[in-house]
Amino acid sequence: MQSMPDASPTKWHRAHTTWFFETFLLEPHLSDYRLYNVEFPYLFNSYYEAVGSRHPRHERGLISRPGTAEIAHYRGHVDEALQRLTESELSLELSDLLILGMHHEQQHQELLCMDALHMLSRHPFRPAYCDHAEDTRKDEPRPQRWLQHEGGLATIGQRHSAPTAQKQFCFDNETPQHQVHLEPFQISDRLITCSEWLEFIDDGGYQRSDLWMSEGWAALAKSEQSAPRYWNRVDARWKVFGLAGERALNLEQPVTNVSWFEADAFARWSDARLPTEAEWELAAGSPPPGAHLNLDVLAPRSAATSPDSQQWFGEVWQWTESSYRPYPGYRPPRGAIGEYNGKFMMNQQVLRGSSYATPAGHARKTYRNFFAPSSNWMFSGLRLARDI
Amino acid sequence: MQSMPDASPTKWHRAHTTWFFETFLLEPHLSDYRLYNVEFPYLFNSYYEAVGSRHPRHERGLISRPGTAEIAHYRGHVDEALQRLTESELSLELSDLLILGMHHEQQHQELLCMDALHMLSRHPFRPAYCDHAEDTRKDEPRPQRWLQHEGGLATIGQRHSAPTAQKQFCFDNETPQHQVHLEPFQISDRLITCSEWLEFIDDGGYQRSDLWMSEGWAALAKSEQSAPRYWNRVDARWKVFGLAGERALNLEQPVTNVSWFEADAFARWSDARLPTEAEWELAAGSPPPGAHLNLDVLAPRSAATSPDSQQWFGEVWQWTESSYRPYPGYRPPRGAIGEYNGKFMMNQQVLRGSSYATPAGHARKTYRNFFAPSSNWMFSGLRLARDI
């Protein structure tokens, strides 16, 4: 089931990550490997032009077969072959590809949650993804403070993306390391909360054109949206739909599923702005171990209870001021794998951090996530910044 | 899974026919009946405005829950209650409704096959619905003859639609019986075959604007269609996709899945025309017992092997010249059930006969089926007629 052109069925995510290993590791590098099914590459290639034609993205919902069971079998087949491949020592190139495949799969683990939430939200009765998740979140407020930064020349990004050699994985779009010049700024030490967002709504935030970019305002008029995507006012009380179903709004929880246009309007209303990605990277701490996908906590936590008290990681992705463009000197890898990130560098905005659905070990300070500024089905929120 | 706005998921068809019994029989007439689930009426009402709001048709594919197993349970619940209802003697009204519910379900049994074929055809690899059906059809040609009719005043239609009283079921749109005046005509004694359709194609039938209604020609230009919907030319050989998968074209099999615009163009090319529904009804025989849905024969048969040698019934529905309008003096039943047929009487063309997927006992000479003239996912073919 595919609830919009940008989302994919759960089954498809699973088959696609399996296909990635098959296509980039097994087929070219395991001598006696035979494709599980010669038709699968057509079905489960996402967007790699260089490895052949593929099923159109917006028609992924039409793939009735193979069924769930057969995809599990496909996964077993590929896992077993990967096992064989890794019995002998891997070349640096192969080792890098294997690690890339695992990070690719982690990305899809999170996307799968975002897509599932969207799909369930389109069901007339909005069933829960997982209703055992108890709502034990404590909504203690935590006042915001501004962290100061003096600006000047700074270094951001990663040196290169060969994980085996440098003992650390990153995507190609985080490279190369380079200098930027910053003006002095301050940045918030926590995320914007639902309580603050309510003030924005109550102050007419969705009705004041002066707060919005022109394109965002036009979209708003068309959609008649007047609150974040999954908010719902029932008998004068706000409810929020999430993976654990529809629940009362938790005021101190970080706001999530807002578009860049919403985040930008909120920041303007706050007499502030979104941070640039460089500012964010300079101010952020490191991902704490506890900030990752946890089926008992299917929603972001308040700053008072988040494992990362400044909420850089593990709650919601954070929109930045920065358009997603290549770093100076960026070169995509050669071959099909070069299509991974490079070709999406237009009409997207960078998000930093990680969300409550990001798998353990996947987050990092230099990570550049990106989505179109009008998208709001992702786990996306914001923190503020200001010039000094 | 919903492969186009006009089609419905298999699961939905099953739940909807169950809902029909629940809504029109059990809820108003079985005193202690309790709805299986108060949300189901919203999900499974098709188009009855008078019984409440409903889920939009084109979003039926989003109903992930209830699942197949729960719908089977729903059916058991309703069957059991119907059993109880029918233990005591039924009023005429109730008995009529029960019979209507059964005919309604039979319609959906056939629609389900049409929709499944469409859905499978949209899968990139076109899997078969049922591949055990062996292709034992004999493709013996049978020359066509013209049946003559002298015209004049004739009577068509059914007296009224109360099945219990008149011991015969019909839908309201077949009433009232009335007179029409016809000019002398002749009508073919069998259906148009794939072999004849190939001649039409080879003679440029899909490229000659003079053969087509303006609207059909414009649609053709847009779709770039140049053969019936499920035909496919592979290496200079024609194949046809059907419930039994993609197979070589059987030349003497009746052509199926053509739109009214295609049928009309073919008739013009043949220097003939489609029959009016009155002409068809006067010339047709009665449905033979063997002409009905048979899982071993998932395709129409040639005139030489059809149980109904003149092929009025049991192969493909037959487009007529007649627009679907009410018969003179037609009155829909009162209440919600009046929405069954009456409100669709515009921009549709009448089809007569029945198809290889029509359930046993469902066909009859006065039956008025109807679809939009551009539709071609139904089991629809044609026979010719001419003025004398």
Place this chain on the structure above:
Amino acid sequence: MQSMPDASPTKWHRAHTTWFFETFLLEPHLSDYRLYNVEFPYLFNSYYEAVGSRHPRHERGLISRPGTAEIAHYRGHVDEALQRLTESELSLELSDLLILGMHHEQQHQELLCMDALHMLSRHPFRPAYCDHAEDTRKDEPRPQRWLQHEGGLATIGQRHSAPTAQKQFCFDNETPQHQVHLEPFQISDRLITCSEWLEFIDDGGYQRSDLWMSEGWAALAKSEQSAPRYWNRVDARWKVFGLAGERALNLEQPVTNVSWFEADAFARWSDARLPTEAEWELAAGSPPPGAHLNLDVLAPRSAATSPDSQQWFGEVWQWTESSYRPYPGYRPPRGAIGEYNGKFMMNQQVLRGSSYATPAGHARKTYRNFFAPSSNWMFSGLRLARDI
């Protein structure tokens, strides 16, 4: 300027009717005739596939050149050549074509008014087409009476469409003359008025699904229409936009610019129906001389003041129950001219009579006008009929 895909710019109408004479009379029949401009046939062919390719209909608004003055010059060129052609005696064929060309032009004279009204209505301030037309219409009510008809076999239509031979012009779609069988019926002796339409509105006519065909109801929901196209409620008072600008509603004026779906719903609400075209033709009188386009009266008149007291002609076209299909035995003329009417005989409803914008001499009892049932930019109203 083209205000919707179905409408054409005024300039285009003038050039197209000129082109018609050039293409069907001058070019094939005047030996030394030279095209005014070899590019014009491409620009001003409406839909004749057989005479060559053409500019797409929905892009007629892009033809900035030739300008108005050059089109007047084009017309002069063609008029002068027609003069020469008619100096010698014309063959029957040529004479017929000439008469056809004139009736074709008359049709466009009326269409031009309909299109101009639509265009002006889309202007933000709705300027008048001609504001000198004084609103001297007297709105005297005239009670309705039912004209009785006993039904039985009747003859309608015209024998054939060769005007010179039979001294009377008609279009091919009015032929051949043929018999129909009718049940006894009654038909109203005047048109439905705005006053009656207001009652329909006030009784919830646009909110009651039971009154509407399914397709009309769906369109209504989408458009949020709740009154005829050019009606406008300003401060609790109804105004109507017409060629003379926006004016207060005249209660006894026939309602105009309603779609077939609206007319059909109104008839159902009245416990009546629309007449079939055969019923209309049998009951109608003959067009009176005074019922034609008059720049001083740019709106329909009440039954009390109409030159045709039963309002068959000269006020508004009248929707019928009948789908626009060929008469039994109909054959379009050979060649390109056969595209005039025949290829539009699907998904259209027949209208009878004529309107206040129909040119003098153009109306006749057997005339079959036709539009899609959802269209409402034409001068279209209704009268009622009932079974006896």
Place this chain on the structure above:
Amino acid sequence: MQSMPDASPTKWHRAHTTWFFETFLLEPHLSDYRLYNVEFPYLFNSYYEAVGSRHPRHERGLISRPGTAEIAHYRGHVDEALQRLTESELSLELSDLLILGMHHEQQHQELLCMDALHMLSRHPFRPAYCDHAEDTRKDEPRPQRWLQHEGGLATIGQRHSAPTAQKQFCFDNETPQHQVHLEPFQISDRLITCSEWLEFIDDGGYQRSDLWMSEGWAALAKSEQSAPRYWNRVDARWKVFGLAGERALNLEQPVTNVSWFEADAFARWSDARLPTEAEWELAAGSPPPGAHLNLDVLAPRSAATSPDSQQWFGEVWQWTESSYRPYPGYRPPRGAIGEYNGKFMMNQQVLRGSSYATPAGHARKTYRNFFAPSSNWMFSGLRLARDI
């Protein structure tokens, strides 16, 4: 006439620039001023939310009235009042507004040319805007050289946008002046020519997915474009449509009317990239006096004959690598005038320089023009840059 939603009719441009003076200068600051027509603000407001509601942009083509003559009269009325206003000494604020209004009008003078070209290109026969412009351009080649820049900290932008005080006009989006850090780079000393673009085409540039951003590639597949917008291959020879009509391709003329996606793909194919706007600004010279709109030269000139031999100005706007975002510390002016630039800073790319249709005195080194990366009806070309 409006040939696409983004373009405006010529008449509209003229009325809108007049409205700008009326709204921002006369109405608030000339005490006895009376609006020429109280309805005009609704018709000719482009996008200023703060000054009232307005006619939708994509329906500007429907404004049949006022006509051209009345708009000239409107202009006269406003000019006369401006004359009166400027008789007494102006405050700094008013003086700034007057200068802004003039630069605003200059922008529309150029937009009017771009829109007119688009409109004429949509006419089936592509008439010339001005055919007296003789094609005397000399197509002498000029080899390209790379200008070197060592990078490091650099200053770009303008201090502030109050023209009267600082004796120099600029738009608010060029402020504030700020520092950026650049890596060493080289930038071309002339524009890319049609000859070079032909090589790109001949090398399969429009068929190689690896050269394109994903969004650009998808658009290309949909549009089936395989050359710049106004190029046209006739009998194996390339022609280009411009304001002077369709003419043979001038090989050494700068390529124009390419989208950012095309420019970016070309740069990748050249093993180079587009310059950032900072790089461009640092390398550029000053606009020479002769580089401006000249009705005798309605096309860009070759580097050998351009008044600006390095072609920074006066030929075509030049796409940059930079997304259009606010400079650090940017603040839009208060009030409605703050909507001029600020609210468009998303999903647009910056262009630098000026074109052959830019009015005299309008160009400057810090000027930030911007369009969506898929747009190609503007006079847009490119020059290359590379990392050292």
